[in-house]
Amino acid sequence: MxxxxxxxxxxxxxxxxxxxxxxxxxxxxxxxxxxxxxxxxxxxxxxxxxxxxxxxxxxxxxxxxxxxxxxxxxxxxxxxxxxxxxxxxxxxxxxxxxxxxxxxxxxxxxxxxxxxxxxxxxxxxxxxxxxxxxxxxxxxxxxxxxxxxxxxxxxxxxxxxxxxxxxxxxLFDNTAIVEGDLLVALPSSGVHSNGFSLVRKVFGLDHDFSCLLRFEPSLGRTLGEALLEPTTIYVRPLLDLAKKVTVKAAAHITGGGFYENIPRCLPKDMHAKIYLDDVRVLPLFTLIQQKGSIPLHDMYNTFNMGVGMVLVLDGDSARVALSEIEGSYVLGTVAQGEGGVVLL
CATH class of the missing domain: 3.30.1330.10 (PurM-like, N-terminal domain)
Known part of the structure; x- marks a missing residue:
């Protein structure tokens, strides 16, 4: 042949x-x-x-x-x-x-x-x-x-x-984490690559995807463009920061949102206190929550809410991070005692 x-x-x-x-x-x-x-x-x-x-x-x-x-x-x-x-x-x-x-x-x-x-x-x-x-x-x-x-x-x-x-x-060493260390948020570009089964359900995309082509004033672009926005890559800013300060831990906020991912970088006997008023929620997540009538807990247990990475730093290191990484801000603190994530 x-x-x-x-x-x-x-x-x-x-x-x-x-x-x-x-x-x-x-x-x-x-x-x-x-x-x-x-x-x-x-x-x-x-x-x-x-x-x-x-x-x-x-x-x-x-x-x-x-x-x-x-x-x-x-x-x-x-x-x-x-x-x-x-x-x-x-x-x-x-x-x-x-x-x-x-x-x-x-x-x-x-x-x-x-x-x-x-x-x-x-x-x-x-x-x-x-x-x-x-x-x-x-x-x-x-x-x-x-x-x-x-x-x-x-x-x-x-x-x-x-x-x-x-x-x-x-190696980042979370055994160095102590009560009072700060949680510093690095902003996300959008939904990133998790939670899209819920997104598709909320907007009925499996039946009619015309909404993807419509301009959304709160987003400044079409819904489809906002949802397809690529995931932010944090390698360079985090490596640069690690050359200047001690990064005790970092959490990539993916599937499971805040509740599943932040505890993964903390010692077992500590938990994260997140102040909801300080979370800079992206308009896209507000739109998703309102459209789907999704409870707040479910939003934070599914999506990154505008926070793609969380760093655990002492006060001095946090000040360096805030000055070096564009859009970064303090999200909360680390506290003694088990409990995973507590939203305040």
């Missing part, structure tokens, strides 16, 4: 190998833009090679993270916009490893599709590359899987994996 016949046979089952080759060709320039000095391979091999510079980290600890974009992808399908979700994918991974103080080194992505359209894959990878550049890590590999019959032809899933490194002397 000739190669042409083999390709035609596979194509008849719904998998187009030639489209895969074209997708790789289109994405190469975007991937190359992410390469850092440690990259030792090009795309197309069986594994991505990266040489770790141990002169900067004599006692390196690797910190790994993986995540996806979730049902936010449904909005990308509805709006036929695919160049931002890659940023979300990177952000969800690197924002997790930075909570340990680790600097992301490499990233890999996985795209599974019902039908491989090279230009769509290029748009997705373009976003992944943009996120990697912002986070300072190299996109050294990935996988694009065409899976007809498993995914609808117009849909795909997107997931990522990152490896960061931190010297053991630079």
């Amino acid at each position: 000739t190669e042409e016949t083999q390709n035609e046979s596979y194509r008849s089952s719904g998998v187009d190998i030639e489209s895969g080759y074209r997708a790789v060709s289109l994405m190469k320039s975007h991937v190359a833009r992410t390469f850092t000095s440690g990259v030792r391979s090009d795309i197309g091999g069986f594994g991505g090679l990266f040489e770790l510079d141990v002169t900067k980290t004599p006692h390196p600890i690797l910190v790994c993270g993986t995540d996806g974009v979730g049902t936010k992808l449904k909005l990308a399908f509805l709006m036929d916009r695919h160049d931002t979700v890659g940023i979300d994918c990177v952000a969800m991974c690197v924002n997790d490893v930075i909570c340990c103080g680790a600097e992301p080194q490499v990233f890999l992505d996985y795209i599974a599709l019902g039908k491989l359209v090279p230009e769509k894959v290029e748009a997705i990878v373009k976003g992944v590359a943009a996120g990697c550049i912002e986070a300072g890590c190299a996109l050294i590999g990935g996988e694009t899987a065409e899976m007809p019959g498993f995914y609808p032809i117009d849909e795909y899933d997107l997931a990522g994996f990152t490896v960061g490194v931190v010297d053991k002397t630079g």
Whole structure:
């Protein structure tokens, strides 16, 4: 059987190998833009090679993270916009490893599709590359899987994996947290990449997505544009801050909102006191709450409410953070005693 016949046979089952080759060709320039000095391979091999510079980290600890974009992808399908979700994918991974103080080194992505359209894959990878550049890590590999019959032809899933490194002397150490330490909020850009199943229900997007195209005065843009706003990447500001002060802990506010994520960075015998009047809630969350008649507790247990990252700092370090990181502010304090998160 000739190669042409083999390709035609596979194509008849719904998998187009030639489209895969074209997708790789289109994405190469975007991937190359992410390469850092440690990259030792090009795309197309069986594994991505990266040489770790141990002169900067004599006692390196690797910190790994993986995540996806979730049902936010449904909005990308509805709006036929695919160049931002890659940023979300990177952000969800690197924002997790930075909570340990680790600097992301490499990233890999996985795209599974019902039908491989090279230009769509290029748009997705373009976003992944943009996120990697912002986070300072190299996109050294990935996988694009065409899976007809498993995914609808117009849909795909997107997931990522990152490896960061931190010297053991630079690990954030929450055992140093004491009562009275401050909780400093770093602002989010919107819903980020969690809670979209509830968002879709609130706005009835599975039945009618016309509201995505309507201009919302409170948002200053269409609802769809606000919801698709990529997740903020906190790597650079947090690494810069950690060079100047002691960051005791950090919490990435993802699924589970305040109630699930802030306690993850605190010692078991301490809790967070959050002052509701101090939370700078984004208008998008006010709109979601009003439209869906959602109780306040559920909002803070689902969404980031405008806070994408929370840092635990002593008073002096907090003052440095407030002067260094745009939009940051004091959200609350740490108190002795169990209790997770208390909203006041």
